[in-house]
Amino acid sequence: xxxxxxxxxxxxxxxxxxxxxxxxxxxxxxxxxxxxxxxxxxxxxxxxxxxxxxxxxxxxxxxxxxxxxxxxxxxxxxxxxxxxxxxxxxxxxxxxxxxxxxxxxxxxxxxxxxxxxxxxxxxxxxxxxxxxxxxxxxxxxxxxxxxxxxxxxxxxxxxxxxxxxxxxxxxxxxxxxxxxxxxxxxxxxxxxxxxxxxxxxxxxxxxxxxxxxxxxxxxxxxxxxxxxxxxxxxxxxxxxxxxxxxxxxxxxxxxxxxxxxxxxxxxxxxxxxxxxxxxxxxxxxxxxxxxxxxxxxxxxxxxxxxxxxxxxxxxxxxxxxxxxxxxxxxxxxxxxxxxxxxxxxxxxxxxxxxxxxxxxxxxxxxxxxxxxxxxxxxxxxxxx
Numbered sequence: 537x538x539x540x541x542x543x544x545x546x547x548x549x550x551x552x553x554x555x556x557x558x559x560x561x562x563x564x565x566x567x568x569x570x571x572x573x574x575x576x577x578x579x580x581x582x583x584x585x586x587x588x589x590x591x592x593x594x595x596x597x598x599x600x601x602x603x604x605x606x607x608x609x610x611x612x613x614x615x616x617x618x619x620x621x622x623x624x625x626x627x628x629x630x631x632x633x634x635x636x637x638x639x640x641x642x643x644x645x646x647x648x649x650x651x652x653x654x655x656x657x658x659x660x661x662x663x664x665x666x667x668x669x670x671x672x673x674x675x676x677x678x679x680x681x682x683x684x685x686x687x688x689x690x691x692x693x694x695x696x697x698x699x700x701x702x703x704x705x706x707x708x709x710x711x712x713x714x715x716x717x718x719x720x721x722x723x724x725x726x727x728x729x730x731x732x733x734x735x736x737x738x739x740x741x742x743x744x745x746x747x748x749x750x751x752x753x754x755x756x757x758x759x760x761x762x763x764x765x766x767x768x769x770x771x772x773x774x775x776x777x778x779x780x781x782x783x784x785x786x787x788x789x790x791x792x793x794x795x796x797x798x799x800x801x802x803x804x805x806x807x808x809x810x811x812x813x814x815x816x817x818x819x820x821x822x823x824x825x826x827x828x829x830x831x832x833x834x835x836x837x838x839x840x841x842x843x844x845x846x847x848x849x850x851x852x853x854x855x856x857x858x859x860x861x862x863x864x865x866x867x868x869x870x871x872x873x874x875x876x877x878x879x880x881x882x883x884x885x886x887x888x889x890x891x892x893x894x895x896x897x898x899x900x901x902x903x904x905x906x907x908x909x910x911x912x913x914x915x916x917x918x919x920x
Contacts, residue, residue, distance in 0.1 A: 557621075557670060559693070559695035566687060570594060571784055572782075575590050576779060579771070612630065613631045622669060625680045626647070628645070641657050646671060668716065677774075678749065694718060695718075699714070715739065719736075737749060849880070857888045865881060874904070
């Protein structure tokens with residue numbers, strides 16, 4: 537559902553994967569030049585809920601990503617310093633910018649390639665451990681991986697790395713889910729005129745869900761990615777498409793971000809229902825203004841549902857099962873037609889040992905969304 541779920545083991549008959557870090561061999565001539573900007577569209581697989589994702593190569597070891605959508609009140613910025621030897625981000629910071637105020641959300645760092653120390657804005661700290669490296673964030677939309685893809689030692693071979701799933705509670709005492717993702721060659725395919733190597737994405741992090749990535753066969757640049765498991769609870773699944781590329785210096789990039797901040801603060805964006813209605817009114821009159829107000833209300837309610845879901849899983853990940861259950865009960869009460877709310881409630885009830893209630897919640901989720909395979913499997917597992 538609308539959160540990142542855990543993937544199953546790849547088939548035993550699949551080709552042997554390259555040994556993690558050794559799957560990459562840095563070659564300076566294949567590295568994207570500093571100042572390179574990749575422009576992507578992030579959306580559901582059917583193209584709905586499109587956002588902009590812009591990735592800036594600041595240096596041979598640093599990438600900055602901004603995610604934004606027209607009319608939103610803020611935008612997300614993530615900067616990562618990457619270790620070429622470990623083939624992963626070793627320092628990662630996330631901020632949200634709204635009304636020219638830049639709020640820190642997350643800081644994470646790693647020294648050994650297998651443990652990530654994370655600090656949240658509310659002061660919580662924790663360590664996340666991977667059985668094997670490199671270690672990446674699924675919610676980073678493969679940008680850390682994209683930085684390394686041009687340096688695949690042999691793109692005809694499968695490789696594996698670990699990912700942190702920030703929207704799924706962990707096991708064995710870990711607050712968040714950390715598990716393996718396998719990239720398996722799946723032939724060649726042309727994407728928008730670009731000859732690409734196609735890789736299938738499977739592994740324990742995704743349960744039995746699968747996805748694919750396409751990389752430019754000549755440069756290693758990430759061209760497209762899609763998966764049944766979304767990178768954020770704001771989407772039901774996930775797709776990333778490269779739209780264009782360009783170059784700009786550091787000053788131009790900072791001005792680009794300032795332009796986003798100006799727009800989101802009111803110079804072109806809308807921070808409130810009144811702002812949305814005024815913009816619509818200026819364009820098409822009072823009827824359009826009322827419709828814009830209704831849309832703003834729907835979007836705000838949907839955003840709050842996502843926030844409840846994220847907060848509930850944070851509590852669940854820290855072992856606060858009863859408090860998490862209260863949050864998910866609130867979400868199901870406030871959003872009774874949301875299959876995701878009932879699915880999440882079922883998971884919290886199962887974690888609290890309330891099997892009968894969990895089965896009932898999963899059945900409600902399945903009734904609202906017959907395609908929810910996770911709910912169906914959880915019902916079967918709980919009924920045993």
